[in-house]
Amino acid sequence: MRILLLEDEFSLRISIKEFLEDINYEVDDYADGLDAYDAIYSKSYDLLLLDVNVPSMNGFELLQSVRKDNNKTPAIFLTSMTDIENFNEGYKKGCCDYIRKPFELLELELRVKQAILRFYLDDSEQIMISETIFYDMLKGKLMLSGKEIVLRKIEKDILELLLKNKNSVVSMQMFQEHIWGDYVEPATIRVQVNNLKQKLPDDIIQNRRGMGYIIER
Template identity: 40%
Template sequence: MRLLLLEDDLDYRQSIKEYLESLNYNIDDFEDGEEALSAIHENKYHLLILDIRVPSLSGYELVKTIRENGDNTPVIYITSLTDINNLSLGYELGCNDYIKKPFSPKELKYRIEQLIKLFYTNETTKQIKLKPDFTYDILKKELKKDDEIINLTKKQSDVVFCLVSNKNQYISIETLRSEVWDDKYICEADIRVCIKKIRDKTSKEFIINQRGIGYKIDREE
């Protein structure tokens, strides 16, 4: 899962980033609001963690801009501005949650998990049913068949998460490179090898590919 972190305090930003990376999140971090906005336009993020008072473009202005452009990515504000006027403005502009500084890392962890559950899981079931005959826990990133966990490497797990999150849609090689490998250079052949190894652990029908378009994992209706 790929998250964006906007925080102008270097030490604070680094400590948050290291903690979230220890939880296996992929983090792109920024100290400048304009740079963060450019990254949001160029990449797909599952959640945005934003300070409000940052250089160039405030957290308020950033959220206002992306909401006006139809981007509904969930947003958590991390800020010391927690009087009723600031809270009201943040929610009116489209944020989903607030955390008051200073905060416990575990509090941030739980807030993130709740938003992921709200935005990326089927509220009527605890697990997502996938074809053919697999189940997937999107919070734990656990893939099972017949109640037995299928052991995946971190990159294999990230590929499955990316495909499941995009609900029956084909995902291109370039998108996989961006979301799973953070745009680091990796050749297309290596990505195909990763997908083949996932199929070896599941089934040939688990990941579907369309030549020239990409890959997908189908959910059960």
């Protein structure tokens, strides 16, 4: 799971980043709204953590702009604001939650998990791939008949992208944009997908020649 963090207070930003990385999230951190805005269009994120009062483009403006481009990535505002009108403004711009500063990092963890569960997993931490295969999106664990299948980071990223687009073909371009963030040779993608396929039953990940890969369930 990759998170974008926008927070201009240095010590708080580093504390949040280190905490989230310690519990196995990937975090890209920014202090400037425009830098964060550019990153959203160059990479793929599973969650946006946005301070409201930041330089160049505030959190409200940033989220409003990406929502206009039909980016539905869940977003949580981090703010010291207490005025109900400000909260209302944030929800109108498309956030799913607020965290009031100062906050405990445990609260942040809980809110992040809930936002991900609501948006991606329909309140269930485990995604059923087949009758014997489950993937825990939050813990990044793949279980086959009750035993964990150890995955490398790139294999987890590929599997999660396929599961988020279950029953739809994931194209080479989507793999490039969402996982590598830049152009890579299709042969490299095929090698990594095949490495993952070897750890799963034959029919789980299917190739659609000339189109990409799909998990159908």
